[in-house]
Amino acid sequence: MSLRFDLVLESAGWLAQGLAMTYFVALVSIVVGLALGLIFATARSSSLLILRAPAIVYINFFRGLPLIAFLIWLYFGVTVAFNFQLSALSAGIACLSIQASAYLAEIYRAGLQAIPQAQTQAALSLGLTPWQAFRTVRFPQALRVIFPAIGNEFIGLIKGSALVSVLGVFELMRSTQQRVLFYQLPLEFYTTAALLYIISGIGIGRLFLIIERRMQT
């Protein structure tokens, strides 16, 4: 058996294109997820039941729904029932960001809980408004606590984005599958793709570690 990694190298352009799409999907999803997650984390910690209850349902529901079930439900099910069209890319990003927001909401909440109440009290007694106290005192500290967890979530999204290939988005998994079908070389192409995912994960982990160290000094 001879390995044909030379053909993998010849397809470098395809794989690079796929990898770029993978990063794009993950990046958009983490940004949307971070924004949505903060909203739901705030609602989840609210003293008003009318805000808290829907947030609890949302967070738990999307943490319990497998991504693949969510993807096919939205793309093949909901679009038929409610009669609208959605591109595979936007459906994929929507699912990934919604799921990420549910996980991130829990991460935010834990981070905010880790900041002592005395911090807020001190800020308020200095004359800051509750919003200012949150924005300039509690939130920056919480962000520092949860930063590694955000990095983990981002790596999770890179891995999760492989599932978006089910809908036909041309990301790394999809481009690899097409090359596998073309050359009939599953071992070479899947190994390369797996390595690209692993290296991306390690790289992002390192990047977050560097930023984390910067933030502490």
Added chain:
Amino acid sequence: MQLSRDANLVGYQPDFGAVFANLDVILAGLVMTFVLAIAAMFSALILGLILALMQMSTWRPLRTIGVAYVQLFRGTPLYIYLFWLYYSFATVSGIRLTELTAGIICLATLYGAYLAEINRGALRAIPSTQSQAGLALGLSPWQNFRHVILPQAVRIVIPPTTNMFAGVIMDTSLVSAIGVAELIRVTRVASSETFRPFEMYTAAGLIYVVVVLGVSGLSAWLERRLSSRDRVALSGSRRLRRGILFGGLRS
């Protein structure tokens, strides 16, 4: 999509009767989901313990293998690993794995790495004075591990491990991609037969949510029970660690 534009004029009439008509198929899929999850979890538990002990071994080569395995598998997406194993294994070894075997092997080897991290954390959390006291009382190293360290570590490990089982159940959905007739696969087939994708996928999603929330609810309950005995409050940082674990494991 042209058709559905016309359908908009009459409005969509959801018909969940299609779900009930295919209830036997869906239940068979759910059973397969559980078979996959339980077989994978059982193997992963054994693998996770071996890997954790390997990582903590004083013998360097063993430790290196353990650490490398865990690092490698924690970075691999399950989805690509499934395809890699299922399609390349035959190329390399000449043995053709069945879809079910390939699915179980993938889930077990991947979750073995996740569980190893939990086990290692738990074994580290037992103060070394416990081990010293055991040895001072004349227990052999094995007796010490078996009767002093392990019972304490198990108590720490149970809630996060139960949570991992919820993760395994969710991840069995990916095994549908290589053709195992679990819940996702059967609903996809059923929805193309009944032309009721919305109803079918809604039902499948709800089943997953109920099962997964049930298992992670059990985990939370176990955590409360086991920690109240130790009078350890569930602190923010502890919950955060759980969030990291859960967030890190997706697909």
